Amino acid sequence: MPPEMEARQDARVMDTRVVDEAKLQAFVEKAVGEFGVAMSAALVSLGDRLGFFKAMAHAGPLWPKELAAKTGTGERLVREWLVNQAASGNVEYDAWSGKSVLPQEHALALADDASPYFVAGGYQIVTALVKAEERIAASFRNGGGMFWGEHDDGLFEGTERFFRPNYVANLVSSWIPALDGVDEKLKTGAIVADVGCGHGASTVLMARAFPKSRFFGFDNHAPSIGHARRSADEAGLFTQVTFEVAPAASFPGHRYDLITFFDCLHDMGDPLAALRHAHEALAADGTVMLVEPQAGEKVEENLNPVGRVFSGASVLCCAPNAIASGNIVLGTIATEGDFRKLAAAAGFKRFRRAAQTPFNRVFELRA
Numbered sequence: 001m002p003p004e005m006e007a008r009q010d011a012r013v014m015d016t017r018v019v020d021e022a023k024l025q026a027f028v029e030k031a032v033g034e035f036g037v038a039m040s041a042a043l044v045s046l047g048d049r050l051g052f053f054k055a056m057a058h059a060g061p062l063w064p065k066e067l068a069a070k071t072g073t074g075e076r077l078v079r080e081w082l083v084n085q086a087a088s089g090n091v092e093y094d095a096w097s098g099k100s101v102l103p104q105e106h107a108l109a110l111a112d113d114a115s116p117y118f119v120a121g122g123y124q125i126v127t128a129l130v131k132a133e134e135r136i137a138a139s140f141r142n143g144g145g146m147f148w149g150e151h152d153d154g155l156f157e158g159t160e161r162f163f164r165p166n167y168v169a170n171l172v173s174s175w176i177p178a179l180d181g182v183d184e185k186l187k188t189g190a191i192v193a194d195v196g197c198g199h200g201a202s203t204v205l206m207a208r209a210f211p212k213s214r215f216f217g218f219d220n221h222a223p224s225i226g227h228a229r230r231s232a233d234e235a236g237l238f239t240q241v242t243f244e245v246a247p248a249a250s251f252p253g254h255r256y257d258l259i260t261f262f263d264c265l266h267d268m269g270d271p272l273a274a275l276r277h278a279h280e281a282l283a284a285d286g287t288v289m290l291v292e293p294q295a296g297e298k299v300e301e302n303l304n305p306v307g308r309v310f311s312g313a314s315v316l317c318c319a320p321n322a323i324a325s326g327n328i329v330l331g332t333i334a335t336e337g338d339f340r341k342l343a344a345a346a347g348f349k350r351f352r353r354a355a356q357t358p359f360n361r362v363f364e365l366r367a
Contacts, residue, residue: 040088043081045123045154048110052081053102053120056091057111061099113161116169121161128154129316136316145324148267149221151317156224160199163263166359167202172209175291175362178355182258182287186210190257193218193281195248195274196264200228200241206260207232207241217243218251248274255283262291263360266334267318269326275346279367288348288365294358295333302333306359339363 047053055070056062064082068075082100086093090110091100108115131152139145148155177183186192189212194203197217207215219225222245232241246252248261248268259278265271278288293310296302302311314332322329330338336353343351343365350366 036088040084040090041123041126043084044088044090044110044120045127047081047085048120048123052078053107053111056100056102057107058104059102061094061097061101063099067100114168116165118165119162121158121163124154124158125162125313128152128158129313132316136320139320139323143323145322146317146320147324148317148321149223153223155317156199156221156227160201160227164201164205166357167205167262170355170357170360171202171205175289175355176206178362179258179287179289179364180366181285182289185257186213189213191253191255191283192216192258192260193251193253193256193278194260194262195219195251195278196261196267197228197243198224198262198264200224200231200243202260202262203228203241203243204231204235204237207237208235211240213240215241216251216253217241218246218248219243220245220247249277251277251281254281255286256281257283257286258289259286260289260291263293265290265339266292266314266330266332267321268330269322269324269328271328271330272342272345275342275348275365278365279347282367284367286367289354290339290343290363290365292334292339292361292363293332294356294360295335297335297337307333336361336363 050073051071052067055067059070062070064079065075067073067082068078071078082091082093085091086100090106091102093100102111109117109119111120112118113120128151132146132150135146135150176186186206187210190210192206192213192215194200194206194215194217197203197219198221200217203215203217207213217225217228219228225243225245228243232238232243244252248264249270259282261274261278265274268274275288282288294306295310296307301307310332319329319331322331340351343363348365348367350364352364353361354364355362
């Protein structure tokens with residue numbers, strides 16, 4: 001090899017050995033921070049399950065023994081749990097008294113299920129999803145998937161608890177009014193299909209808001225439908241709401257004035273078949289409301305906290321379910337262009353973004 005080529009090769013080798021010590025240190029510190037985030041997320045979910053946050057809400061400063069007494073738990077582990085939550089910024093610790101307090105603002109997010117800021121369900125989702133690590137690793141290796149119903153049961157409950165506050169805050173007040181003429185139809189009496197309804201939170205919410213309309217919730221996960229039926233009965237809506245186990249591509253009924261898909265079309269293995277069936281099941285002037293997670297049209301538009309969460313959920317749950325159940329994989333960060341193409345292929349002539357929040361896009365589809 002000529003001397004000049006050897007010199008260039010040596011230079012390239014040396015370049016690969018040059019390390020920015022400050023950049024490396026910053027990354028290691030970031031990693032340590034994420035270790036804490038991951039473990040603290042599990043402890044938030046545990047605290048939610050054991051009733052710690054509800055016990056601390058509006059209770060003022062508490063010693064570990066007081067929180068243990070309120071919740072019927074052992075003081076020794078409560079003590080460490082409080083240290084972790086204080087280090088995470090979830091509770092506040094007073095060194096002089098040795099007591100911890102849950103700020104009112106944090107209580108709205110961690111202890112009040114009815115609050116539009118309630119996020120404890122999200123921690124429940126995270127802890128449920130990571131239990132599927134081995135199955136998802138196998139999916140990477142063999143190209144297979146994992147059905148939604150094969151996940152830990154905490155995922156199903158957590159999904160309802162996490163998404164319901166967002167629906168409470170937006171569905172009736174802004175999303176439905178953003179659809180052309182739909183609010184008026186629902187007030188006077190319409191027929192609605194809620195496809196992929198899960199535990200039925202969205203269905204029940206709409207039924208309460210529009211007592212003159214009739215609602216049908218469909219999902220292929222039988223345990224979720226059982227939960228939805230109990231929720232409707234408890235709400236006194238058993239004559240207005242019907243829940244059935246049915247696939248998205250063949251749910252019963254026709255001439256629906258409104259068909260909704262709440263945060264579920266991107267999970268489906270054949271979303272095109274689901275939209276085609278919706279097109280066929282609509283009344284002549286009916287509407288499809290498609291609610292999907294917020295995502296950008298380009299990869300770089302998802303490089304933010306929301307995109308981080310949704311892309312993670314896509315790997316651990318949404319894309320594997322689509323792989324297991326069909327041959328079209330949208331995933332959680334599917335673009336608006338992806339949905340627009342599917343809608344056109346399904347026969348819809350009109351497609352528009354009717355509303356949005358930091359976490360959701362709401363699309364209106366019309367025949």
